[in-house]
Every structure is written in C-alpha cells, then in structure tokens.
Amino acid sequence: MKNLHVPYLPVLDSLDLSSVKLLMETKASRNYIDVVNWDTFPYKPIAVFDIARSDTALYLHYFVNGHSLKASCFIDNSPVYTDSCVEFFMLRPVDAYYMNFEFNCIGTCDAAIRQSREVKDPLSSVEYASIRRHSSLENKPFEEIGGIFAWDLVVAIPLTLMGLDPKNLPKMIRGNFYKCADDTAYPHYLSWNPVKTLDPDFHRPEFFGEIYL
Numbered sequence: 001m002k003n004l005h006v007p008y009l010p011v012l013d014s015l016d017l018s019s020v021k022l023l024m025e026t027k028a029s030r031n032y033i034d035v036v037n038w039d040t041f042p043y044k045p046i047a048v049f050d051i052a053r054s055d056t057a058l059y060l061h062y063f064v065n066g067h068s069l070k071a072s073c074f075i076d077n078s079p080v081y082t083d084s085c086v087e088f089f090m091l092r093p094v095d096a097y098y099m100n101f102e103f104n105c106i107g108t109c110d111a112a113i114r115q116s117r118e119v120k121d122p123l124s125s126v127e128y129a130s131i132r133r134h135s136s137l138e139n140k141p142f143e144e145i146g147g148i149f150a151w152d153l154v155v156a157i158p159l160t161l162m163g164l165d166p167k168n169l170p171k172m173i174r175g176n177f178y179k180c181a182d183d184t185a186y187p188h189y190l191s192w193n194p195v196k197t198l199d200p201d202f203h204r205p206e207f208f209g210e211i212y213l
Contacts, residue, residue, distance in 0.1 A: 002193045003210035004029055004051065012054040017134035017154045021050070021061045024154075028052040028061065033086075033179045036188075037195045043067070043188040047086070047179035053213065055166055057132075057159060062086040063152035064105070064179065067186045070144035071106040071137070076128040080104040082183040086153060090175035091205055092163055098205045099162060105151050106141065107133035117203040123161075132156040144184055164213075174208035 009027055012020055028050035036044055045066025052059050070083045081087070083104035091098035102110040109131055112120040134154045159166045164173075177192040180202070189200040193209035 001209050003212065004031055005212045006058070007052045008054075009052045009059075010054050012052060012059050012156075013056055017132055017156065020059060020134075020154050020156075021152065024050040024052055024059065024061045028059070031177070031192055033177050033190045033192050035191045035194045037191055037197070038189060038200055041187055041189050041200065043186045044190060045179065045186075045188065047190055049086070049177055049192075051211075053159070057156040058162065059154070059156050060088060061152065061154045062103075063150070065148070065150040067148060068144055068146055068181070068184050069105060069142075069149040069151070070181065070184050071104050071108070071141050072143060073104055073108045073110075074106070074141035076109045076111075076125075077122050078108065078110060080108050080110045081180055083108075084151075084181045084184065085179070087178040087180065087202065088157075088175060089178070089202065089205070089208065090162060090173055090211070091208065092170060092173055095163070098208075100203070101131070101155070101157060103133065103153055103155060105135060105153065106137050106139050107135045107153060107155070108141075109133070114203070117201075127161055130158050130161055146185065169213045172210055172212045174205065175211050176202070176208045178202050
C-alpha cells in the first residue's frame with residue numbers, strides 16, 4: 001500500500017488558482033499515476049499530481065501528456081470519466097462511505113458521497129460551486145481530437161466538503177488517484193495505488209492508499 005504526506009501551505013488560500021501551480025511546483029508533494037492494473041488496457045499516458053493543503057482546502061494540481069483529447073461533458077454531475085479525466089477518491093477511516101471527485105480536462109466535475117458505484121448521493125449545485133477549478137485549456141466542450149496533448153488542471157476541494165473539520169483534522173485519510181478516458185481512441189485506467197481486480201474498477205476502497213494530513 002502506498003502512502004503520501006500532504007504539505008501544509010496556508011498561503012494557497014490567498015492565491016488565485018492560476019498562480020497556485022507555481023508554488024506547488026516546488027512546495028507540494030509530487031506523485032505519479034502510473035500503475036497499469038489491467039493488461040487489456042496497456043496505454044500509459046504521463047499522469048502526475050501535486051498535492052498540498054491549506055487551512056480550508058485540499059489542493060491538487062494534475063498534469064497529463066498523452067494521445068488524444070476529449071471534453072464532451074460541460075455540466076457538473078455528468079459522466080466525465082468518458083472524457084480525458086483525472087480522479088480523486090477518498091474516505092475517512094471511520095466511515096462506511098467514500099467520496100469520488102472526477103474532473104475532465106476542462107474542469108467539469110462529477111462528485112458524490114457513495115456506498116458503491118451504484119449507490120450514491122450526488123453533490124448539490126452549491127457544493128459543486130464550492131470546488132474551485134482552473135484548467136490550462138479553454139473552458140469549452142469539444143469532441144475527441146487526435147494528436148499528442150499536454151494539459152494541467154488545478155482544483156481546490158473544501159475540507160468541509162470532504163467531511164473534515166479544518167481545525168481538527170485526522171492524522172490520516174485513505175484514497176486513490178486515477179487517470180482514465182473510457183470513450184476515447186486510447187482508453188486507459190491508471191491508478192496511483194494498485195487496484196487488484198480482474199476488470200477495471202476504481203470504486204474499490206479496499207485498495208485505497210494512505211494520505212497523511
């Protein structure tokens with residue numbers, strides 16, 4: 001099981017998201033989404049994330065380089081996993097439920113409180129609006145285009161939205177980070193921590209790693 005330690009950078013809250021990645025480049029914890037879990041999907045784009053936290057939010061800076069690009073979803077609570085997508089799943093160790101935060105390359109989000117892939121309680125519009133996002137791409141939907149593309153995405157997820165008390169954080173939560181693009185010319189399913197199932201399935205908390213806050 002992998003683990004990572006999240007640096008505390010309170011200055012993040014005073015920066016706009018376009019500036020956050022400059023600080024995170026040198027101060028955040030860098031990790032790679034590079035585990036090919038299923039041989040039937042061998043394609044492996046470069047996928048990296050930097051992670052840090054402030055007094056109010058968890059900050060993630062994803063950057064990706066690989067074949068093709070797709071962003072057909074432009075409304076939150078839509079199936080962004082079919083696009084060029086990065087994901088963060090988490091749970092508090094005391095909980096029976098987990099949360100998924102999925103983003104396509106233009107920042108459209110699909111998130112929910114879940115008991116399983118099928119049983120979920122989606123976020124409200126207000127909760128979606130609380131997740132700040134900044135993509136290196138223009139925030140307009142488009143169908144798949146071929147070629148080699150590099151893009152990055154910064155997101156700030158409020159700690160309270162994750163069920164965490166900013167003034168009394170647990171020592172550790174569990175989670176995993178993913179890169180996928182289901183309905184593209186190069187479908188792939190990469191993870192940070194290995195997922196040991198027969199078929200692609202990211203909704204498996206038993207394979208979450210340790211994230212120390």
